[in-house]
Amino acid sequence: MNNFYANKIALAPMVKAGRTPLRCLSLDYGADLVYTEEIIDVKLLQSKRIVNDILNTVDYMYDEEIVLRVAKEEKSKLVLQIGTNNAENAVGVLKKLEHDIAAIDINMGCPKPFSISGGMGAFLLSKPDTVKEILTSLVAVAKIPVSCKIRVLDTTDQTREFVKMIESTGICAFGVHGRRREERPSHPNRIDEITEVVRQASIPVIANGHSSVIKEYSDIETFRQETNASSVMIGRRALSNPSVFRKEGILSMEEDIHNFLDKACIYDESYTQTKYVVQRILGSQQEFDPRGRDTVSAANVQEICKAWNKEDKFNECRDYRRRHSLKRRNSIEE
Ligand code: FNR
Structure with missing residues (x-):
């Protein structure tokens, strides 16, 4: 199971963004693994599993x-x-x-008040006993790889101790973001500390935190080499330029938005999430590009698609869903 995370380039977990359309697009472009956005355990426990045979999803x-x-x-x-x-x-x-996923990862890096006050995310970096119990319990019963994602701690010694502890639980790999809990994206990524973690670790490490420097695929490889990590995980750059995963080079903003909208239509993504990702790809062009302004004022997915001349795709997917749900209703009634 350890090979699952070895030698991979992954889409990092991102709330609101790491959903079906961006994940599938990242895989099409060349990512090896894709993380979901962080989902709170209770929400999944209370959710209902539905096989969606119209979209071919669960x-x-x-x-x-x-x-x-x-x-x-x-x-x-x-x-x-x-x-x-x-x-x-x-x-x-x-x-x-x-049975519906390939691997499970525990978030130990999120510094947001919601996570910290709930005793989750980066709060766990100060709770080694709880972490040990969570990871050991998962590893004991899991038939799929178990991992976690951490940040570097306040000193290299603390990071070393923490890494030793998580490794002792039998997890397959872990991600490490080279910023401390109170540091923001504007702080430099602590490459030396990631490299030290890699040197010490006996399982694959997934290096993270370098999106401000990464512009295209070759920079991902440079980051991997600089840290000596087995794998690399990309967050913000994959959100502003999903085609960063393409070995052949990044695509234009317009192409990335078109390809993302295709996936959003196919997987019937909600208005809020679709708009969020399109706006992140647009960046500052939201104000300067007329299609950006139309995206901002769009009130539904159809209007976003219209702004990008993708209405045909929207209609095609909507009609397909309607036809199939009608067919299913008829076959149930027969
Ligand atoms: C994140 N990040 C994050 N991390 C995590 O473990 N679970 C999550 O759900 C999220 N959500 C999230 C949303 C958004 C919009 C951003 C920008 C970031 C952190 C992310 O996975 C990554 O660790 C950081 O962005 C640093 O890596 P990059 O962006 O420099 O590649």
Whole structure:
């Protein structure tokens, strides 16, 4: 199972962005693994599993909300990242979703107040006993690879101790973001500290935190070489330029948006999430490009597609869903 995370380039977990369309697009472009956005354990435990044979997906629904939509095309490369503060819930999520995902990862890096106050994310970096219990319990029952994603701690000694502890639980790999808990993206990524973690580790390390420097695929390889890490995980750059995963080179903003909208239409992504990713790809062009301004003022996915001349794709996917749900209703009634 250790090979799963070895020698890979991955889409990093990103709330609001790391959903079916961006994940599938990243895989099409060349990413080897894709992480889901962090999903809180309780939400998954309370969700209902639905096989969606119209979209060829498995959906985990919480009321009307799609908590997780797993497409057939991504299943074997999909890492579910959860936010948790206890072993019982983490194991519950694993057992419930194990057959729909390729691996499970515990978030130990998120510094947001929501995570910290819930005893999750980066809070866990100060709770080694809890971490040990969560990871050991998962490893004991998991039939799929288990990993976690951490940040570097306040001193190299503390990081070393923490890494030794997580490795002792039997996990397959871990991601490390080279910023401390209180550091923001504007702080430099601590490459030397990641390199030291890699030197010490006996399992694959997935280096992270270098999006400000990474512009295209070759820079991903440079980051890998600089840190000596087995694998690399890309967040912000993959959000502003998903085609960063293309060995052949990045595409234009317009092409990235077109390709993303195709996936958003195919997987019937919600308005909020679709708009968020398109706006992140647009960046400052939201104000200067007329299609950017139309995206900002769009009130639904159809209007976003219209702004980018993708209405045909939107209509095609919508009509396909309608036809098939009608057919299914008729066959149930017969
Ligand atoms: C993140 N990050 C993050 N990390 C995580 O473990 N779980 C998550 O759900 C999220 N969500 C998230 C959302 C957004 C919009 C951003 C920009 C970031 C952190 C992310 O995975 C990564 O660690 C950092 O962005 C640093 O890597 P890059 O961006 O320099 O490649």
